[in-house]
Amino acid sequence: MSNAGEPQSVDPQPDRPDLAEQPPSPGALFRLLAGPEHVLAPERSALAGYYRAAFSSDDGETLERYLTDAGHAEILRRRAAGDLTLSSEEFRQWTVAPDMVALEARYHAEAGQGA
């Protein structure tokens, strides 16, 4: 399904035009604003394995993104090291659009890579 070692882009979701987005420009930086924390279900219970975090882009836009276990661990690792900034490549590698289908697709892609 995927090229070896090359994370597949799983967003934007074709059925979610509100999530359609242009790939970040190569030099863009994204700063962690909040999270990561578990995604909440509609009844406010936390969902295991589904994480979210908020980032700010260079132009000041606030972006909510979802994270897999791997993305969650990476963001925590970076935060513990005092580094709150992701490059555009890291942003695409470790986060997905805030959509459960996108997150499941990323999990699927990671499993294919043995992540």
Added chain:
Amino acid sequence: MRLKLPAEASSCRAARELLRRLKDSIPAAVLADMELAADELLTQSLLVQPPANGTITFEMDASRYEVTMAVEDVADPVGPPRPITADDAATLGLVVVDQVADRWGMEQHGDVIRTWATFALPSPADEDVRPAAAS
């Protein structure tokens, strides 16, 4: 039940899948809390003290009244584990474990670090919380 997992983030999902096999014997609400705690226990194990041997042991032990799960890893022999601070607890999600588990703790036995969490199981007489498969 003991499961050897690679010391990588994908093991969180493997642990959750193991827990979901118990859906017929553990109430859904308790199981959901256990999955959250498993996420956090495994993640903190990977981040605070990366296992020296590249594996993590995920263990579960159930009785009639409670179920305990634990994550064990072999500490890096070059130094003792870094003490967990209040900031770490907030950062690494142990606050979540504290919120959802009835008891939890961290122990060191030789070079093995064991972090555990225990969840009380409701009385089988309580019709409202009995799992559907048992009714």
